[in-house]
Amino acid sequence: MGKFYDEDIEKSPRIQKLIDHLYEKLPVIEADRAVLLTESYKETEGEPVITRRAKAFHKICKELPITIRPDELIVGSNSIAPRGCQVFPEYSFEWLEREFDTVATRDADPFYMSEDTKKKLHEVYQYWKGKTTSELATSYMAPETLVAMEHNIFTPGNYFYNGIGHFTVKYEEVLEIGFEGIKAKAEAELCACRVSDADYAKRSHFLEAVILSCQAAIDYAYRYAALALAEAAKETDKQRKLELLLIAQNCARVPAKPARSFYEACQSFWFVQMLIQTESSGHSISPGRFDQYMYPYYKADMEAGKITREFAQELMDCIWVKLNDLNKVRDKDSAEGFAGYSLFQNLIAGGQDEEGNDVTNDLSFMCIEASMHTQLPAPSLSVRVWNGTPDEFLIKAAKLTRTGVGLPAYYNDEVIIPALMSRNVTIEDARTYNIIGCVEPQKAGKTDGWHDAAFFNMCRPLEMVFSGGMENGVQVGVKTKDIAAMKNFEEFMEAYKEQMNYFIGLMVNADNAIDVAHAERCPLPFQSCMIDDCIKRGKSLQEGGAVYNFTGPQGFGIANMTDSLLAVKKLVFDEKKLTLPEFKKALDDNFGKGLSEQQLQSLTTEIAKEMARAGQSVGPKEIRVIYETVKENKVSEADKKKYDQLLAWINDVPKYGNDIPEVDAFAREVAYTYTKPLQNYKNPRGGIYQAGLYPVSANVPLGAQTGATPDGRLAGTPIADGVGPVQGKDTKGPTATANSVSRLDHMIASNGTLFNQKFHPSALSGMEGLQKFVSLIRAFFDQKGMHMQFNVVSRETLLDAQAHPEKYKNLVVRVAGYSALFTTLSKSLQDDIINRTVQGF
Template sequence: MKKYYDSEIAKSSRIPKLIEHLYAKLPVIEADRAVILTRVYKETENEPIIMRRAKAFRAICEELPITIRPDELIVGSNSKAPRGCQVFPEYSFEWLEREFDTVATRSADPFEIAEDTKQKLHEVYQYWKGKTTSELASSYMEQETLTAMEHNIFTPGNYFYNGIGHLTVQYEKVLAIGYKGIIKEAKEALKQLSITDGDYAKRARFLEAVIITSKAAIKYARRYAELAMNMAQECKDRTRKKELITIAQNCANVPEYGATSFYEACQSFWFVQLLLQTESSGHSISPGRFDQYMYPYYKKDLDAGIITREFAQELMDCIWVKLNDLNKVRDAGSAEGFAGYSLFQNLIAGGQDEEGNDVTNDLSFMCIEASMHVMLPAPSLSVRVWNGTPDEFLMKAATLTRTGIGLPAYYNDEVIIPALVNRGVLLADARTYNIIGCVEPQKAGKTDGWHDAAFFNMLRPLEMVFSNGYENGEKVGLQTGDVSLMKSFEEFYDAYKKQMNYFIELMVNAINAIDLAHAQRCPLPYQSSMIEDCIGRGKSIQEGGAVYNFTGPQGFGIANMTDALWAIKVLVFDEKKLTLSEYKKALENNFGKGMPKKKAELITTEIVKEIVKAGNPVSESQIADIFKMICDNYISETDRKKYEQLLEWIDELPKYGNDIEEVDLFARDVAYTYTKPLEKYKNPRGGQYQAGLYPVSANVPLGAQTGATPDGRFANTPIADGVGPASGRDNKGPTATANSVAKLDHFIASNGTLFNQKFHPSALSGVKGLQNFTSLIRGFFDEKGMHMQFNVVSKDTLLDAQAHPENYKNLVVRVAGYSALFTTLSRSLQDDIINRTTQGF
C-alpha cells in the first residue's frame, strides 16, 4: 500500500518557499480567458445562452495555459503569474479599459498589465459593447434608481460589474462521486424529460450544459496529469520526481472519479475551487465546512496508516497557500472598498451536525494550525461557537487570534440557527450552516444567497432629510419638508424613515434588475451542477434552481445614525440649544472645518469655467489653489466658534457603545429602519430579501462621499465600522461595548452582522489573557450577539508599518469581514484601522 508520508516528501521548508514565490512580484492581469471566451461567443451567436456558456467554459478548460509552480503538492492555477488574474468581459469591461494606464500605480490593489495584454483586451472589448450583464441591468433600472446610484446612496457594484459568487457548492458530492457521477445524474434527469413538456427545450439544454462543463473539468485535470508526468520525466531531483508522479496520479483520478484518499480529496477540492473562479468572476466562493466533508478521508487514511497527521497538515498548509494564489482585478473605486486583494474565501470549523451534536474534530484544530503556519489572509478562517463547543477548541482559536493575524472570526450558533429557520431554512440545514464571504450565513450546496447584493449608506438618507431631497440642485430623494418647520423629533425621525423606505425601494429595483440580467446573459452551468436542486429542476442557479433563494444587501452606519439622531433629539428638541436650521448650517459648513469636498468641487468647477470662458488658461496647480482658498475662507470666525461649541455639546452626550440602555435600545430601533422594510421584498428567483449589517471596508471610500453628520463626524471621513461604535466613542471597555452591540436585533439581520474589536497584544498575554478573551466571546454570545472578530496589534506597530512598509511585508490585519496584508491597503483604510479604539481587559 502506497504511503504518502515518506519523509522525503514531507519537507518542512516547503511552505515558506511557496509563500516566497507567491509574493515575489506584483500580480499580473492576463488576457487568455477573455480571448478564448470571445472567440467561442462569436462562434455560437445563434445558440441558447446556456450552451454558449458551457462551450466557452469547455474551451477555457482545454486551452487556458496551465502551470505547476515550484514545490507544489496541490496543483492548478488559472494564471501563469503567481496571484495573477484573468478578466471577465461578459460582465463589464469599460472600467478596466479606462484604467489600463493607472491600474499599476493606483493606491489600492495595483496590478501589472503588459502592453500586448492591453492590445488583446482592447480588441476583445470591441465585441462586448452592448452585450454585458451590466449594460442589460442598467436598461432594466428606473431613472430614479440610476440617479440614486450616481449620488452614492447605495452601490450594487458586486454583481453589477462582476459574476455571481457568495456561495458554497457541494464539495462533498464531487469528493464522493466525482464529475463522472454528476454526468450520470444529469443524463438520468435528461432521460426523464419528454419532448412534449412545455419547458423541455430549456431544461434539456441546461442538463446538456452540465454534462459539457463536467467533462470540461475532467479534461482540465487530465491536462495537469499529463503536465506533471512530463515534468517528472525531465526532473533530475529524485524527491521532486516522486512528488510529480504522485501529482500526476491524483489528477488522473480526481475530480473525474470520487476521491479514494485524503491527498486525492485535497486535490479534488482545489480543482473545484479553482474552476468556480475561472467560470465566473464572483468572489466569496467559500470552502465552507472543510473540517466536516474532508474528515472521513483523513480518518480513513490515518487509521489505515496511509498518511500521518504531519503530512495531512502539510497538504492543508499547501491548500491554504493556494487560496492566496487566486485573485481578481476590480475597478479603482471597488478596490478601495475591498482593499487587500481579498476574495473572501471563508472556511469555517467546528459547530453542530443535523441533530445538534458538536462535531469539532481533529481537522477543526488543524484548520487553525494551517492558518498559524502560513500566516496569510486566505482563507478567511471562521469558527462556530455554541454552548457545546469544547473549551480546548475555543482556546486554540484564541491562540491564533493572539498572533495578530485577525483570524479566526467567531460566529454564534445560538443566534444564526434560529435566524435561518425564521427565513424558512429547515432546522437540519440551519444547524449545518457555514459562513460566506465576510459574515453571511447560509446552508452550503442549497443556497443562492446573493449576499453583498448592495452597500446601503444609512447616512445619505439623513442628508436628504436636511436638503429636502435635493443635492447640487438635482432631485435625488423625497421632498419630506423644510427642516426649519419641523416641530418635533418624531416628525424629523419620520422624515428619515420615509427617505429610507424610498431609497430601499430603489435599491431593490437595482438589485432585481441585475439579478435578471445575470439569468439572461450569464447563467453558470458548472456552478449550478453542484447546487441542489438545479439538476432536478432543470435550471441554473441564476434562474432559481437552488433550494433556498435570498438577496442580502447590507446597511451600514448604525453607530453614526444612532449618535446623530440622539444628538438632534437632545440638543434640538429636548434641551433646545439650537434649531434644526442652525444644525443644518453647521453640517453644510462641516462644523467649521472648511467647506465639504463635494460643495467646494462644485464651486471650483464653476469658477474655472468662468475663467476659461474669459479666455484664460487654468493649470492643475491653479485649480488646486482655488479649491483650497474656497475651503479655507468660506466660514467666518464667529461661526467657527459656534461650531466649536456645538461639537463640545455633542461630545458630552452619551454615545452608542458604552452599555447605556436608553441609547443602545434606540440604536436597535435605528437598525430597524433598514432591516424591517427589506423583509417584504422578493427577488426574481422567488426568494426573500434579508438584511445584513456590515460594510466590508466600504465605510471608508463611501464615507469619503458623505457630508458631515450630526454626531460630529466631519465630511468625507470614514463611517463607523460594522455594528460597533464609532471610532473613539467607546470608552468603558470591551465588555460594555459588547453589551451595547448585543442589544441590536441580530436575529432579523440574518444576512449577517459584523462586530470588530481591537486589543493591545498585552490583553491576550498568558493563559489568563486567553481565558479573559474567550469569556468575552461566550458572554457576548450569551447576550445573543451574532459575530465577533479582532485585531490584536498595537497602534505603534501600525503607525510604524505605515511609515516603513518595507519592514512589515508580512503584517496581516483584520480589515472588516476579512484579513489582508496591512501594507497592501490604501492609506485611508490603514488610517481607519489605526483609529479604531484599542481595548484591554
Template sequence: MDHGYTEYIEKSDRIPRLISHLFEKMPAIEADRAVLITQSYRETETEPVIMRRAKAFEHILKYIPIVIRPEELVVGSATIAPRGCQVFPEFSFEWLESEFDTIATRDADPFSISEDTKRSLHEVFQYWKGKTTSELATSYMAPQTLIAIEHNMFTPGNYFYNGVGHVTVSYDKVLRIGYEGIIQEAQAALDQMSLGDAEYSKKSQFLQAVMISCQAAIQYAYRYSELAAREAEQCTDSVRRAELIQISQNCAKVPAKGATSFYEACQSFWFVQMLLQIESNGHSISPGRFDQYMYPYYKKDLDSGRITREFAQELMDCIWVKLNDLNKARDHASAEGFAGYGMFQNLIAGGQNGDGEDVTNDLSFMSIQACMHVMLPQPSFSVRVWNKTPHEFLMRAAELTRTGIGLPAYYNDEVIIPALMNRGLTLQDAREYNIIGCVEPQKAGKTEGWHDAAFYNMCRPLELVFHNGMDEGVKVGIDTGNVEDMETFDAFYDAYKKQNHYMLSLMVNADNAIDVAHAERCPLPFLSSMVEDCIGRGKSVQEGGAVYNFTGPQGFGIANMTDSLYAIKTLVYDQKKVTMAEYKEAMDHNFGRQLSPEDAAEITKALARRLVDQEVEVDEERIREIYQVAKANGVPEEKRLKYEALRAMIEEVPKYGNDIPEVDQFARDVAYTYTKPLEQYRNPRGGWYQAGLYPVSANVPLGAQTGATPDGRYAHTPVADGVGPASGRDVHGPTAAANSVAALDHAIASNGTLFNQKFHPSALEGTEGLSKFVALIRGYFDQKGMHMQFNVVRRETLLDAQAHPENYKTLVVRVAGYSALFTTLSKSLQDDIIRRTEQGI
C-alpha cells in the first residue's frame, strides 16, 4: 500500500513560523466574552434560560473581536492574544478574582492579566453573584457531601467550576449540510408540533434557541469572510493576497452550507471546534475520527486533481497548530491537576467502521505526519488497534512514539467495543467509537458522557478505616470500628469496602447536584444542535437530549491499594510479623520520615491555601508556625528505627506489576471495589454511572493531600498514576508490567483505563526496536488490555530540562492521558514523570 510518504514528508516553512508566533508570550486572559455575556443576560432576565443562552451566544459572536493571525490558512480565534483565554462567569468566578494577583506567577499554567482586564472582570462579576452553576450545585449537595469534598475524599471540581465539554459532536453533519441544513431540521421539527402539545412551550423554545445559535455561527463566519477580504485589499504580497481571497471565499461558504472541497471542510471543521469553546469553557472537545469524516472530501479532491497531498498535509498541519491556540484558565488546584495548559482535544485515527471493516486510510497516516511536523501537545492524538490494523500503520505510529512526544496513545478495539455494547450501545455505534479527552470511549454525535466527572482517590477511604471514619478530628466517614480489633483480613477488607461505598454515594450526590445545576442554568443549544437526538426530543444535552447518557468519574490509586492491602494481609494476618496497632502507629508517624525542607514548604503552601479557602486570615507568623510543625515531624530514634524496619518488611512483600498471578488477581478484585458499586447509580439525564481508572495528573496534587499508606508510601507524595504499577516497583521489565495490568477487568471500566510506560530511547532504535515495541502492544492487547501510552525520553534529559528550562522550550512529554510541554509543568509533576520506571525492550 503506497501512502505517498515521499510526497509530503517535508513540512511547510509556514508551520514553524505559525508555531513561533503562537508561543512568543505567556497566555493572556481576555475579558471580552465575559463583558458581552453579561450585557446580554442583563437584557434577557425575563426569558427562559435556553433562550438567554442562545441570545448571549449570538451577542458574543456578533461583537467579540476577531483576528486573522499572520500566514494562517485556516482562521478563527477565540482571543486576540495567541493561546489566550476568555472568561465564563456563568459557571464560576470567585476563584479567578481571588487569584488576580497570583495567576501570572503560579507554578502551574500561569496567565498574564492586565489591570484593565481585572477592572472589567471585577465589574461584570458583581452581576453573577448568586447566579452561577457552582453556587446552585452547592445548594443541591448534602451537608455530608460538602464535608467530604472539604476533606479531599474526592473532587468534582472539573464541572463544579467549569463547563462540561468532554464530547464529540457530529462534525460530519455540519460538513455535509452546514448550519443552514440544521436550521431547516429544527424548523421542520417545530412545524410538526402543535400549540396544544404538552411540552410545546419548552420544546419550541429549545428549537428556536438552536436556530438562533446556528445562525449566529453563520454570521460569525461571515465576519471572517469580510475581514479576510479587507486584508486582501490592503495586502501587497501577491501570494498572501491570493490566500486571503480564498479564505474569504471559504468563510462565505462554510459553515453555513455543506463543504464541497477538502479546504472548505478544514475551515468548517475549525469553526465547529472553536465555537463550541466560545459557547462554554468545557474542555476535551474532541475531534474524534477526523480521518473518517474528512476523507471523502480529501479523496474527491485528490482524484480530481483539485488538491495535492502536499497542500492537504499543510492544511492539516495548520489545523494541528490551531488546536494549540485554544486555552482555558483553571483555578490553582485544578491547574495542578491538569498541568500543561491541557485542553485534551483527542483526535483518533484508524480502526473499523460500523460494518466491522478496517478503514485506515491516507488521512490516518497524514495525521501521524502532522504530529511529526508540529510536535506540539495538541491534538491528543490516538490510534485504534485491532487484529486487522495494517502493520505498516502501527510501525508508523511507533515512529511517532519514538520521537518522544508522548503520542500517540493506543486503544484496543477488542475490549472497548464489547465494553460499550455492555453499556447499551448498538454494535454499529460501538464499532464507530472515538476517544474523548484522555482515555474515554464514546460514540460521536450521540453521547453526553460526563467523562471526568470526579477524581476519586481510592486511598482516602483506607485512611478512614484506620481512624474509624475520622479525618483531622472531623467525622467524615462512617463507623467501621477500631482497626486494632479487626481479627481477620476479611473483616478489615470489608471495613474498607463500607467506607468506600459510603464515599462513592457522596461523590454521586455531588455529581448529580452539579448535573442538575448545568441543566437549569447553562443548557447549550449550539452544542445540542450537533448531538442526536436533541432536536428530535426537543431538549438540550444537559437535559437528557442525547441518545446515550453517562456519568463517568475516575478512580485512581489501584497500585497503592493493591500493594497496601496485600501487605496488610501478608504481614498482619498471614505471617503475623506485625500487629495492626504497630502498623497504624508507623503510618501515623509517616514511617518515621523526617520531612525535607522542600516537602515541609509544599505542605505549608497547601495548608495556607486551605486556610485562605476557608477565609481564615493568614499572616506570616502563622505561616512560620505551620512550617515548624511540618518540619518537626521526626520521631525518637528508637521509634524511627522500628518504623523503618516495618517499611523494609513491606518492601519485601510481592508487588503489583511484576507478573505475579496471585498479586495480579488480588489487584483485579481491588479494582472491583470501585468499578462495580458505581454501576448501581443513575444520573439526572436518565443515564447511568460507569467507572474509569485514570487520574489525568491529579495523582500528584491529590497525593499531596493523602497520608501515608500501608504499601510504604510516604505521606503527601504522589499516588500511583492510572492502572500501572507504583513508580519503581515494576522490576521485571515492560512485558511483566503489561501482563499484570492486563489482569485487571478493563471492560468493566468502560469510561477508560490508563496505562503509562516509559522507555529509554535506545529501546526503540532501528526497525528491530520498533517491531519489538509493536509486538509489546499487540501482546498486551491480546490479553484484553484497553490502552497504552509511552514516554520515550532519557531521565538525564528531563533532569537537565528541570535545571535549564530555557533550553527545552519545545520538549513535549506524556503526562497522563495527554501530552504537555515539560517546562510548563509544576516541579512536583515533573518529578513524578522522572520517577516512572524506565524500561528497555
C-alpha cells in the first residue's frame, strides 16, 4: 500500500485572495446566455431539436463573454461577475420574471439584477412562451397529479423548472483522449450509419450534434488561450506574465487533446465541469472520484520531478475555489429548499477499485487538505469507508470535520455496493461508485439517475387519513374510511398506506411527464457525449442513452411518522385516552397553540372563495378582515388544558432515535410504506424507480406547509431532517441514535439516506476525541448504516452568528447533504440547524 502523504501544507496566499475576491459582492444574474440561446433558436426554427441544442451550445461557447479573474491559475467562468449566473429560459422563466424586483431582497439566496438585464430577459421571454419543458410537462400530467402538487403532497420542482443534473461524466476519458478523441468516436459511429437504418434520422442527427458540441468546447478553450496571451502581453508583473503564458499554453492544448501533466489535467477537468453547467441548468454535477482519475497525472509528474506537492496542492485549492464560483438562481420557494447557493458538486475520496482493493492515495489526503485550506461549501467533499480504509485517512477526515465546516460526509461501501447490485449494477461498477449531489450513489459515466426527482412529504398523507382525503373542500387524496368508524390501529395504518400508495403513483406520473418533456424539448448532446453508452446507442441521455437509468425521488418525515403513528396506536387504541376524532380536533386546533401562517392564509383563501361563490364582493379589504377574524378565533381554556394534557401524554410515548428496538423496528416498517411501493414503477428511459430518504433542506419550507402531527409537532414547524430522529427527541447520546438509525433498511433506499448529527467542538478535541469519533462511524457502518455527516459547532456560536452575521461571514455549516455559509441561510433554516440535538461522547 505504501506510505501516504499526510503532512499539512501551508495555504498559499493566492488562495485567500481568490476567496476574498469571490465573496466581495452579492451574486449577479447575467443575461448573455439567454440572449445567445434565443438568437440561435430563432435561426434554427424547423430543424431537429438535438441539432438546435448543439448549435445553440456552439454559439454560446463562441460568444459568451469570458474573463480571467485576478490571480487565477485555473480559468474558465460562465459569468463575468464572481459567483454570478446565467439563466435558462428553455426550461422555465415565469418565476424569475415575477421576481425581477424581489430577487435581490428575498431571504434565501438573493441575487442582484441590473435594469438592463431585466429588460433583455423580458424581451427574450417573449419568444419562450409555450416552448418550455415545464409547460410541456404540465400538459402531460394527470389532473389529479396537479391537484396533489397544488396541495403540497410532493414537489417535483427540481427537473420541472430546471435542466437535468445529478450525474458524473467520464472525466477520465476527456483527460485520456480529449474532445478530439470523443469527436473521432462519434464520427466513426456516424460513418457506420446507413441511410436505410430504421433509426438513421435520429441517430445521425444525434451524432452530428455530439461532434458539434465537442468542437464548441474546444473553441471555448481556444478563446481562453487567446485571452491569456492578450493579458500576458499587457502584464507588467513578471511572475503573473509567466502564469498567463502557461495558462495560454494549457488552454491551447486541453480539453481538445489528452492531458500531458497534472496542471493540464486540472485545467481540462475544470472546462468540463463548467461547460456542463453552461449547457444546462441542472445542478449536482459531481466531480466524483477526483483522487482516482487525477492520480496518474500527479504520480507521473511527481516521479519525473516536474511538480512539487506544494504546487499540486495549490492547483487543487484553486479548483476548490472555482467550484464555488459556479452558481444558479432558483425560484423563491426552491431557494428555501436548497438554501446556501449550493450546486451540490459532490467530490469523493477513498474507497475500492473494481477488484475490491483499497485505493486511498496521496490525492485522497490532498482533497481533504484542499477543503481545510479553502473552508468553503463546495465541493461537497465525501469519503468512502470500508473495512480496508486506512485509519490515518479517517483521522485526517475527522480533523476536517473538527474544523466545523460540515465536511466531509462519510459513506459505507459495505451497504452501498450491495444496494447498487440489487438494482442490477455489476459488481465492478458498484465497487467504483461515487456520490452525486447530497447522498445519492451511482456509477460514474454510465448512469442517468434522476436523483432528487421529487420531494415526498410523508406527513401529508397522514393528514389525509384524518380528513378522508379532503382539504379545504377539495378531494385531494383517496376517500379512506371515516376515522370515527376505525376499530383498531391496523385499520388506521391501512388507511395511511392507501393514501401513501395513491400519492406515490401521482408523483411517478409527475416525474414521468417531466422526463418525457426533457427528451422532447431539451436533449443535451454535450452532456451525453461523456456518458456511456449514448454514442454507441445514438441516443441522448434524456432519451435513454445511459447504461443505467433510474428515477430517484426522496421521501422524508420518517421520524415524525414513526412517533406520530406510535402516539395514535398507544393513546387511542392501546390506552384509549382519547378518540381519533378528538385527536383530529387537537390537530386542527394546533394543540391550542394558534394556527400557523400557512394555515391562516389557506383558511382565509378558502373562506374568500366561498364568499365569492355566494356572490359577495371580496377585495383586499375584505380579505384582510377575514384574515384577522380567523387569526382571532381562539381555542377555549378547557380545550387548552386538554391539549396540554395530550402533549404530555405524547411526550411519554417512546421516541425513535433512542435505541429502543421495538420503536426502531416500527420505524423500519414506516419507511417501507414509501420505499417498497416506489420500486415497482418504471420511467420512460427504460429504467426503474428507487427511493431515497432525505429532504435536502426542504424539511423546513415544506414543514411550513404541513399541519400539526400526532407526535406533538406544531403546524408550520420543520419536519425531521433525513433519517435521524425528531429534533431534540434523541436523549440517549450519539451511539443510541446511531443504533436506531442503523436499524432502518438502508439497502432498499438505494437512492441514498441522510443522517445528520451535531457535536459540541469539545467532543472532538485532542487525538482521543478524534479516535472516539472515528470509532462511532465504524460502529454505525458495521451495523449497516449508509451515511453520516456532522456539524461540529456550539449552539452559542450559531445563535451569535444569527444575531451578528457580520462577525461570521465565513462560518460554514452542514445543512443537509451539503454545506453552506450559515449567514446566507434563511432564518427558518438557521433555526432548524440551531435546534438539532448537540451530542458529546
